[in-house]
Amino acid sequence: MTLEKATLTPYNGEPGVPVEFMFNPTQLAFARNVKWQSEQGNRGNSALPKVNFSGVDPFKLTLNQLVFDTYETHESVVEKYIKNLKKGVESPDGKNKRPPVYYLQWGQKKTFLCVMLSLSYKLDMFLPDGTPVRALVDISLQEVEKENLPGDRQPNSTGRARQTDGRNARSQRNQGQQPPPSSDPANQSDF
Structure with missing residues (x-):
């Protein structure tokens, strides 16, 4: 059996x-929160307020202690790996555009379509000339659906951000309720 490498690839x-x-x-840590709204004043038989279900948050996937090492080649680990990872948490070309949507794929497993929420890294090995050659990286990713890819946010004439992906922002709010998860097999993940 061939070793398959996990990849984080810009989507489409x-x-x-x-x-x-x-x-x-070494591990994939998933977390998801359920949203409940407490109604103050409405109480059941106990002193606890009544709660109403108002939706679910997308899954968050955390990858901790990923090792990137360029000691053998004497290349800068920042130039070879970290620079590309940082594109996930920066606006492209310094403009007011959103970072890319990615998919995480590992071997033949279905992908996890996501955006990067956070990136942190530690440089912990250096060549005698100061070139960093090893990094420990933590990445936090958030699930997105193909039908609901995030749009660019650009300021309009009033200075407020406007959505430029063609969706009507009001229809997305829909009284705080979220649509049910898609049943399209293309959106389903093996992770």
């Missing part, structure tokens, strides 16, 4: 460069 022509993990993650 999004700006950015695919990043192949040097060493596969």
Whole structure:
């Protein structure tokens, strides 16, 4: 059996460069919150307020302690790997555009379509000339659906951000309720 590397790849022509993990993650940590709204004043038999279900948040996936090492090649780990990862938390070309949407794929497993919420890294090995050659990276990703990809946010003439992906922002609010998860198999993940 061949070792398959996990990759974080920009989705469908999004700006950015695919990043192949040097060493596969040792664990995938998923978390999802359910939203409940408490109604103050409405109480049941106990002193606790009544709660109403108002939706679910998307899954968050955390990858901790990913190792990137360029000691053997004496290249800068920042130039070879970190620079490309940083594109996930920066506006492309310094403009007021959103960072890319990615998919995480590992071997033949279905993908996890996502945006990067956070990136942190520690440089912990250096060559005698100061070149960083090893980094420990933590990445937090948030699930997105193909039908609801985030749009660019650009300021309008009043200075307020406007959505430029063609969706009507009012229809998305819909009294705080979220649509049910898609049943399209293309949106389903093996992770």
